[in-house]
Amino acid sequence: MPVRVLLVDDEPLVRAGLRAVLEAQPDIEVVGEAADGAAVVPLVRQVRPDVVAMDVRMPLLDGIEATRALLRTVADPPKILVVTTFENDEYVYEALRAGADGFLLKRARPAEIVHAVRLIAEGESLLFPASVRQLAAEYGDGGGNRAARAELARARLTEREGEVLRLMARGLSNAEIAARLVVGTETVKSHVSAVLAKLGARDRTQAVITAYESGFVAPG
Known part of the structure; x- marks a missing residue:
């Protein structure tokens, strides 16, 4: 189709x-x-x-x-x-x-x-990582978005899921994240799916925006 x-x-x-x-x-x-x-x-x-x-x-x-x-x-x-x-x-x-x-x-x-x-x-x-970081730095709340902070707190990401979210925010693909963390690509896919589910994010873009808006990842 x-x-x-x-x-x-x-x-x-x-x-x-x-x-x-x-x-x-x-x-x-x-x-x-x-x-x-x-x-x-x-x-x-x-x-x-x-x-x-x-x-x-x-x-x-x-x-x-x-x-x-x-x-x-x-x-x-x-x-x-x-x-x-x-x-x-x-x-x-x-x-x-x-x-x-x-x-x-x-x-x-x-x-x-x-x-x-x-x-x-x-x-x-x-995503264009550099562009999104620049946009978040200029127009985002700099970690001051209470809703995003509360959403991230409720998600209770594991340490590894937090690592994956930070690497997603840098624009790394699943394969690149797997190489960085020295794990299999399927393992990364599972972590990404868990991050999206816990954040209630529609996709990677929304998860990255939440990471920036909550202050979990600094856009600079």
Whole structure:
């Protein structure tokens, strides 16, 4: 089955460019387009995409509020890939906090766009570690988010799970974490799953945001 993608951007040329890139792939299908975040929820219910590629800045309803609405009102929501012009943007960080699975720059090469969509569809998070650290340092609460601190305290992560979360926050893959901790990849997958379950995190991105917001990991 092809990966089903919904494009949401107020610029027709951006949507046309993304459609051309994605539909050139035999395993990706663009199933719809919208020019504003206000149309996201009804369109998702209609066309049931696997991935929503969504602009973060739109005139009526931006990508942040559209993400919140989607996750709040749609059962089994699709993955959300924020598409942005500037990586060092408070809107991007707020979208990640709201539940987006990752972000992609509009200037990305076609191969990077395709890779991002496939990665997100498979349930992996698309993180740019240096960019996310910079965003957390500039726009995060610096450990002052009481809800995130309480969430982390309730999780009661083991020492090894804490190590894994710190390495996730640095952007390491499961294989890289396994090499660093000298354990098997399957063991790391089990630890990652436990971390996500204990934090009630939708994916790795949300776990990393909680780590930064709670002060468990310093973004600097």
